[in-house]
Amino acid sequence: MEKNNSQNPIESFIGKSYSKIGSELQNSHEKIFKNILNMRSIPNEPLNQNTINYILNTISNMDGNNSPNHIGIGEREGRIISNIVLNRNYGLVHGMGRSGNINDLQPKAVGSSLLVQLTNSLTKNLLHSIGLNFIDNIIILPFATGMALTLSFLTLRLLKPNAKYIIWSRIDQKTCFKCMITSGFTPIIINPIIINNDNNNKENDFELKTDIESFKSEIEKLGVNNILCIFSTTSCFAPRAYDDIIKLSEICKEKNIFHVVNNAYGIYCTKVVDILNKSNKIGKIDLIISSTDKNFMVPVGGSLIYSSNYDLIEKVKKNYPGRASISPLLDLFVTFLESGKEKIKFLIKDRKEKYNFLCEKFKKIAEKYDEKMLIPKNNKISIGITLKNIVKKAGNLNEKKDITEIGAMFFNRQISGVRIIARNENETEISGYKFKNYGCSCDEYKYLPYMTFACAIGITNDEVENFCKKFEKIIDEFIKNKNKK
Numbered sequence: 001m002e003k004n005n006s007q008n009p010i011e012s013f014i015g016k017s018y019s020k021i022g023s024e025l026q027n028s029h030e031k032i033f034k035n036i037l038n039m040r041s042i043p044n045e046p047l048n049q050n051t052i053n054y055i056l057n058t059i060s061n062m063d064g065n066n067s068p069n070h071i072g073i074g075e076r077e078g079r080i081i082s083n084i085v086l087n088r089n090y091g092l093v094h095g096m097g098r099s100g101n102i103n104d105l106q107p108k109a110v111g112s113s114l115l116v117q118l119t120n121s122l123t124k125n126l127l128h129s130i131g132l133n134f135i136d137n138i139i140i141l142p143f144a145t146g147m148a149l150t151l152s153f154l155t156l157r158l159l160k161p162n163a164k165y166i167i168w169s170r171i172d173q174k175t176c177f178k179c180m181i182t183s184g185f186t187p188i189i190i191n192p193i194i195i196n197n198d199n200n201n202k203e204n205d206f207e208l209k210t211d212i213e214s215f216k217s218e219i220e221k222l223g224v225n226n227i228l229c230i231f232s233t234t235s236c237f238a239p240r241a242y243d244d245i246i247k248l249s250e251i252c253k254e255k256n257i258f259h260v261v262n263n264a265y266g267i268y269c270t271k272v273v274d275i276l277n278k279s280n281k282i283g284k285i286d287l288i289i290s291s292t293d294k295n296f297m298v299p300v301g302g303s304l305i306y307s308s309n310y311d312l313i314e315k316v317k318k319n320y321p322g323r324a325s326i327s328p329l330l331d332l333f334v335t336f337l338e339s340g341k342e343k344i345k346f347l348i349k350d351r352k353e354k355y356n357f358l359c360e361k362f363k364k365i366a367e368k369y370d371e372k373m374l375i376p377k378n379n380k381i382s383i384g385i386t387l388k389n390i391v392k393k394a395g396n397l398n399e400k401k402d403i404t405e406i407g408a409m410f411f412n413r414q415i416s417g418v419r420i421i422a423r424n425e426n427e428t429e430i431s432g433y434k435f436k437n438y439g440c441s442c443d444e445y446k447y448l449p450y451m452t453f454a455c456a457i458g459i460t461n462d463e464v465e466n467f468c469k470k471f472e473k474i475i476d477e478f479i480k481n482k483n484k485k
């Protein structure tokens with residue numbers, strides 16, 4: 001065998017100049033990775049798959065279980081029997097955290113530890129880039145919004161152990177209610193009030209807004225020391241508007257009450273970002289919770305808790321018992337690199353345009369069917385349309401099950417996300433609490449039945465166009481079928 005005497009063994013195969021080209025190309029991936037580490041920011045442009053794989057492999061190779069010389073004699077040694085599972089996780093099998101602390105570095109898994117810290121930084125930087133400049137600390141968790149809210153309440157309990165109540169502006173989404181019960185608190189439910197944003201049109205009395213006066217009187221009644229927090233919501237189904245976060249923040253500041261904001265899918269809504277900024281400036285926001293799937297288009301399973309209060313987020317981290325799956329965080333990291341920051345910003349801007357497009361299209365449809373659009377001034381994500389005349393044309397239906405059949409027709413035609421809300425004679429029970437007309441976020445609503453749908457990040461023009469076309473087709477078919485019976 002020919003002996004290799006050169007310093008760089010690659011040179012002995014392909015010569016000095018080719019070897020140099022090869023190593024420069026190899027270094028280009030390394031350079032990009034170093035740049036991300038130095039800048040702590042998502043690159044503006046998308047990375048190609050080779051670079052992403054290089055970064056993931058580099059990180060993964062820092063974990064002990066992936067070393068060819070590894071010997072494991074502990075009770076948890078990252079042994080993965082399935083190669084498909086191993087590959088799906090890029091060999092990052094130790095999760096995040098260490099012996100009881102989710103944020104601690106793991107000596108066995110240096111790469112995973114780096115990934116957690118880096119993704120935290122990238123996410124924080126992204127939040128700054130889209131306008132949430134006040135965020136000082138963040139945690140990425142491997143469970144969805146509801147559990148992150150529960151963890152938030154349980155952390156606040158450590159700081160206010162005698163408080164029993166959470167004051168909450170009703171939003172008819174079960175997670176939002178159950179998280180208070182699961183964490184052992186008594187919810188004080190404030191029904192939203194109906195407002196009219198248009199002085200010239202008496203019929204515009206459809207928007208559901210936070211009842212600030214009731215918040216104030218409940219605080220007086222219960223006493224500040226007995227209240228854990230005010231729990232507000234920024235993203236919800238029309239006709240409910242996002243809560244009056246500014247006023248609630250002011251109340252929280254004045255009374256020194258914790259303020260937890262459910263920002264499940266508000267990160268991509270520029271209006272919500274604006275309001276959060278203002279609220280933080282003039283009032284008090286302690287913890288904000290968002291879903292990773294709804295905001296960043298990754299699989300369900302992750303959430304963010306973030307705040308301007310660095311120490312409070314550290315307390316949330318400390319309060320989490322044990323380790324956690326790294327999977328949702330890894331999905332987020334890969335998505336950030338594959339999208340690039342500019343694309344994320346573009347999607348945010350584009351969604352806003354699609355929302356306006358959807359509203360305009362539907363105004364015409366509503367006119368055709370003599371229905372009313374429910375477009376709240378203070379909700380830039382979800383819109384609704386009444387079904388009063390459609391239901392009349394279909395034979396004056398008044399049974400909830402007949403009306404909600406419309407929803408099934410959409411679903412059967414592969415349209416998901418549509419919600420039909422009809423009057424419900426029966427109360428809905430959730431965790432022992434009873435709600436009238438569950439679904440419309442208040443006990444009585446004048447414009448039932450109605451339908452809502454949302455314009456979320458990533459929606460395409462085709463989806464909007466085809467939904468509008470199919471809406472008319474389905475409604476016509478519904479009216480025809482019902483009249484046949």
Ligand SMILES: Cc1ncc(COP(=O)(O)O)c(C=O)c1O
Binds near residue numbers: 235264
């Ligand atoms: C306002 C609001 N909060 C919370 C949730 C629940 O989020 P998750 O399923 O991520 O727990 C939803 C789900 O749609 C929601 O609309």
